[in-house]
Amino acid sequence: MPADPNKSWSEPASRLPLRWGAYRPRLLTGLAMLVVGTACVLGTTTYSLPLLLVGSLMQPAGWAVLPSTIGRRVAVPLPVLGFTWLMLGGSGFAWCYAIILAAWLLVRLRPLPSFAVLLLPIAWSILLPLFVHDYQEGWVTILTSTLVIVGAAWLAKWIALRFDSWQSVRTLRKQHNRVDDVRPS
Numbered sequence: 001m002p003a004d005p006n007k008s009w010s011e012p013a014s015r016l017p018l019r020w021g022a023y024r025p026r027l028l029t030g031l032a033m034l035v036v037g038t039a040c041v042l043g044t045t046t047y048s049l050p051l052l053l054v055g056s057l058m059q060p061a062g063w064a065v066l067p068s069t070i071g072r073r074v075a076v077p078l079p080v081l082g083f084t085w086l087m088l089g090g091s092g093f094a095w096c097y098a099i100i101l102a103a104w105l106l107v108r109l110r111p112l113p114s115f116a117v118l119l120l121p122i123a124w125s126i127l128l129p130l131f132v133h134d135y136q137e138g139w140v141t142i143l144t145s146t147l148v149i150v151g152a153a154w155l156a157k158w159i160a161l162r163f164d165s166w167q168s169v170r171t172l173r174k175q176h177n178r179v180d181d182v183r184p185s
Contacts, residue, residue, distance in 0.1 A: 012110075030063070068107045072107050
């Protein structure tokens, strides 16, 4: 169902009541922790194992800081971290970027139609072996796959603008003016 063009759209997560902190600083801090944590994990070699530890602690902390519902923030860190570790295997594991994108869409409260963008990193992971033949070219996998999921995340936001995400996200449908809302007098 397309959104009403007369209503202004805002991020669904920005409308959630936060128990601590403000929306914008939590979003930017969480995003920075996710990017740096993931970069630390993916930059790990036999000679830089402390990066794996730093990234493995920073990435889940980034998910915890992001403004969203507690259930969504708790559900994603361990699976995403596990799939991030898998990406250390090289371009054959580029499909794991779709898991990170799915977690981002879930935590950002994107409507279900926007999850169609998960096909982009999956399609890219199928095409990537045509260009990357050696483990030494891992930076190409990281760079291009990151660009694909960032582009897909923006495309998901555009899709959310096209669909009324207020109605699509169950968490935000708890309106007090509904008929079935029973409050004690």
